[in-house]
Amino acid sequence: MQDVKIISTASYNPPCVVTNDQLTTLMDTSDEWIKSRTGISRRHISQGENTADLAVKVGKQLLINTNISPSQVDLIIIATMSPDAYTPSTAAIVQGRLGMANAVAFDISAACTGFVYAFNTAELLLKSTAWQTAIVIGAEVLSKLVDWHDRNTAVLFGDGAGGVLLKKVTTTVPLTLGRHWQTYGQLGDKIVAGQTKPGDHFPKELTALSPFTMAGREVYRFATHEVPASIEQAARVAQINLDAVDHFILHQANVRIIKQIAKRLKQPLTKFPVNITEYGNTAAASEPILLAECVRKGIVKRGEIIALSGFGGGLSTGTTIIKY
Amino acid sequence: MTKEEIFDTVKNITVDELDVDADKVTMDAKIKDDLDADSLDVFEIMNELEDKFDIELDADEGIQTVGDVVDFVQKQLDEK
Numbered sequence: 001m002q003d004v005k006i007i008s009t010a011s012y013n014p015p016c017v018v019t020n021d022q023l024t025t026l027m028d029t030s031d032e033w034i035k036s037r038t039g040i041s042r043r044h045i046s047q048g049e050n051t052a053d054l055a056v057k058v059g060k061q062l063l064i065n066t067n068i069s070p071s072q073v074d075l076i077i078i079a080t081m082s083p084d085a086y087t088p089s090t091a092a093i094v095q096g097r098l099g100m101a102n103a104v105a106f107d108i109s110a111a112c113t114g115f116v117y118a119f120n121t122a123e124l125l126l127k128s129t130a131w132q133t134a135i136v137i138g139a140e141v142l143s144k145l146v147d148w149h150d151r152n153t154a155v156l157f158g159d160g161a162g163g164v165l166l167k168k169v170t171t172t173v174p175l176t177l178g179r180h181w182q183t184y185g186q187l188g189d190k191i192v193a194g195q196t197k198p199g200d201h202f203p204k205e206l207t208a209l210s211p212f213t214m215a216g217r218e219v220y221r222f223a224t225h226e227v228p229a230s231i232e233q234a235a236r237v238a239q240i241n242l243d244a245v246d247h248f249i250l251h252q253a254n255v256r257i258i259k260q261i262a263k264r265l266k267q268p269l270t271k272f273p274v275n276i277t278e279y280g281n282t283a284a285a286s287e288p289i290l291l292a293e294c295v296r297k298g299i300v301k302r303g304e305i306i307a308l309s310g311f312g313g314g315l316s317t318g319t320t321i322i323k324y
Numbered sequence: 325m326t327k328e329e330i331f332d333t334v335k336n337i338t339v340d341e342l343d344v345d346a347d348k349v350t351m352d353a354k355i356k357d358d359l360d361a362d363s364l365d366v367f368e369i370m371n372e373l374e375d376k377f378d379i380e381l382d383a384d385e386g387i388q389t390v391g392d393v394v395d396f397v398q399k400q401l402d403e404k
Contacts, residue, residue, distance in 0.1 A: 036362060217382075220369070220371075221370075221374070224371055260368060
């Protein structure tokens with residue numbers, strides 16, 4: 001049968017590292033406070049590079065890794081909540097910069113769930129069209145949206161990008177074994193960033209986008225309940241027991257949330273790789289960055305079963321269980 | 325449900341979540357100061373109580389002691 005395979009993975013984080021101690025000069029916080037509540041020690045912050053710049057680096061790496069020419073790419077989807085602009089889409093910028101003249105390009109906006117939605121969208125489009133090759137990237141410069149004096153949110157976020165190159169192949173094993181997506185729009189106000197406001201007079205001057213706000217308790221409750229539920233539902237669709245999952249590549253929101261999800265799923269923490277210590281929360285970029293790292297380090301191997309699960313703004317959840 | 329029954333449940337969950345000695349979990353014990361919990365520990369205790377009693381504990385403002393938690397749960401149960 002015809003299905004889709006992950007041919008290559010890649011990631012890029014900007015070189016500038018901001019430690020917890022550096023943040024103590026901007027706000028009333030401490031390294032111990034941040035580490036114990038979030039698991040974060042450092043984050044990489046862009047200095048001059050925008051979201052498309054990070055994505056271009058990942059896209060270029062994917063093409064080099066696979067020896068595929070830009071003109072062979074049929075589709076590029078970028079998941080981001082921090083696009084360069086409302087228009088053009090970040091994907092269109094990357095398409096142009098990498099010379100992928102034959103690729104259709106668009107962004108998906110689903111915050112920290114965005115990568116799973118983009119990944120499944122690309123996979124399903126490849127399966128249902130004549131297209132052969134797709135690039136899916138999660139890319140964020142969240143530092144554009146952070147109020148660096150709000151200690152409740154500023155300590156959490158970082159910048160980066162990660163992605164995969166997907167190709168249609170003849171195989172006996174499907175890539176996705178089961179998936180589950182859900183949106184909780186009634187909880188939309190629990191995570192907000194980049195809000196715009198219509199004018200109440202004419203002519204209205206341009207206003208800045210609003211920074212991140214988050215309702216901590218509600219978001220914690222949401223993540224610790226709905227993410228295990230999403231993973232369990234995807235496993236049910238896949239008709240597998242969770243014990244058969246080799247690695248849970250979760251959105252890197254908070255190490256304490258990941259620990260609670262592992263506990264609720266009754267799965268050992270060793271199956272939940274984390275890199276939030278180094279990068280903080282990079283929204284849609286966090287899962288592909290982690291996946292690329294795990295592949296690079298040999299933690300994730302061919303033939304293993306991986307649950308990729310994103311959750312966050314929307315609010316939303318998305319899980320796809322794949323055979324890598 | 326009696327206050328004692330609620331306290332027993334709160335105590336069991338607190339001991340489990342915070343990994344503290346059961347003797348330390350008294351009605352007067354301050355959750356953050358005496359039991360060394362942080363805000364996320366409190367979130368998790370509330371999560372467990374919500375699941376156990378099928379109630380919603382929306383805010384944690386004003387909760388200082390284990391007794392405050394017991395009262396909060398009792399109030400929500402009464403309103404159910």
